[in-house]
Amino acid sequence: MDGPNHSKQPQIMTVADYANADPAVVKSGRVKKAVANAIEKEVKLLCGLEASQGPVQDVLSSAAGVSKDVCDSSEELDSEEGDSEGKVSRKKKNKRRKENSESSDGEEYPIDIWHVLAAYIRPEDVCRFALICRNSWAVTCTAAFWTRLYKRHYNLDADLPSRLQPGSITRMYCLRARVIRSLFHLYEPFSLRVSKCPPLPESTPTTLLNSKCLLFWVNKVSGSRTEPMWEFNFKFVKQPVKVKNGCSRGLELPRQYKDVLTNPDSDCYLLRVTTLNFIFISVVMGMTLTLFNINVSTDMRHHRVRLEFQDSPVVRGKKLRGEQGIQVVLDPVHSVRLMDWWDPQYPTISYT
Structure with missing residues (x-):
């Protein structure tokens, strides 16, 4: 019967081993070529001795040291390079920064969500709601938005002229204007604004x-x-108002x-x-x-x-x-x- 195998098993590395890694290694999300070569060289040396006995922290510290040396040397080279190369590098950095800013602008929600939120918007907040994004503005252009706004504030006791009665809301022509005029009869904050x-x-x-x-x-x-x-x-x-160069100042209505x-x-x-x-x-x-x-x-x-x-x-x-x-x-x-x-x-x- 064979005796127990006393050969040492390779050590398993986990995410915790890299949790305290030097920021120079993971700053950009990609390992620089010089750092990668240093890590590869260090790993080969450790494998030649006994990889299981080599602490991971030593590997990372060695890589960080190489990274620092590479950065220092690159700074010295940058100081010796001409203005043309400096401009090119600045353009690349600005382009990369612009791409990062565009990717972090936020999420674009579907227009159905804005239709749901529009049911809870007060009349005085319609302008603010429309300025959130293009989809919220598009919702305020629909007939459904203005019809629901009218029905939400209409009451039978209101003294409305005949042209603003519920029967007129079924007509699409000038619907937005009729609803806004109706709100100055139906909605108290608006009616008080006029009476004062x-x-x-x-x-x-x-x-x-x-x-x-x-x-x-x-x-x-x-x-x-x-x-x-x-x-x-x-x-x-x-x-x-005359607009220069024929440019339009607002969004084109649907x-x-x-x-x-x-x-x-x-x-x-x-x-x-x-x-x-x-x-x-x-x-x-x-x-x-x-x-x-x-x-x-x-x-x-x-x-x-x-x-x-x-x-x-x-x-x-x-x-x-x-x-x-x-x-x-x-x-x-x-x-x-x-x-x-x-x-x-x-x-x-x-x-x-």
């Missing part, structure tokens, strides 16, 4: 400067006074949702000036507003509104051509109201 507007703004608005007057009309209204008051309504549209996102009044405002007396003014439709002032009236009890219109927009830095335009003075003024297209008092037509 003062009769006279604290400062003269500058939004209308260089805007084109599309419509103008006058309404006779009755109030607390025995004599009626008069509303002078000016509908303006902002002039399109074609399949073009009707949903259509809004003819998207860049329009309504200026409503209520006066105590009727005042005759010239026709200003088609002209550009170049001056808008609100100051104290001559009787020191009311306010006065002064508007100046030109045939074309005035470029910044140039003097106003007062003699070529039309000046409109409304005095005495009871209230001044500047309304966006989503304001409940903004007049609309049947398509929205």
Whole structure:
């Protein structure tokens, strides 16, 4: 019967043996050629003696020492190389750094996840949600998103005009605009924002400067006074901003949702000036507003509104051509109201 085998078995190396490895060896995830040669040489020497008795730490420390020597020598060589090679190496490093940054930008989630999350977005957070990524923005362009937002806040007791009733939500054309207008009736934070507007703004608005007057009309209204008051309504549209080199500033809207996102009044405002007396003014439709002032009236009890219109927009830095335009003075003024297209008092037509 053969006796026990006293030959030593080779030592099994585990992950724990490499847990405290020198960072120079594993910094880039790949072992340098000089380090690999040093390890191979050390292993051969150990195998020639007795591999089982050679501590792994010695091998790694030897490899780290070789790596340090290689780095030192490479630094000396780099200092002696020309500028051209330095530029090439810097370009390679920048390219590698750029690739690493692109690979660590994050994950792109499927659009179905954004559809689920959209069901929990508050109306005031729609813009923030759309700015997260392209898929979240695409969700806010869909008819399903705006229909669900409307149904989530609709209630039977709400006083909605006929054009904003649930039956109108089934039409795709101008759906987004109708839902936003409805929220200023249904959603309390939005309705409070409108109701808190003062009769006279604290400062003269500058939004209308260089805007084109599309419509103008006058309404006779009755109030607390025995004599009626008069509303002078000016509908303006902002002039399109010229983009250099024909570049577009925004994302291209999805074609399949073009009707949903259509809004003819998207860049329009309504200026409503209520006066105590009727005042005759010239026709200003088609002209550009170049001056808008609100100051104290001559009787020191009311306010006065002064508007100046030109045939074309005035470029910044140039003097106003007062003699070529039309000046409109409304005095005495009871209230001044500047309304966006989503304001409940903004007049609309049947398509929205």
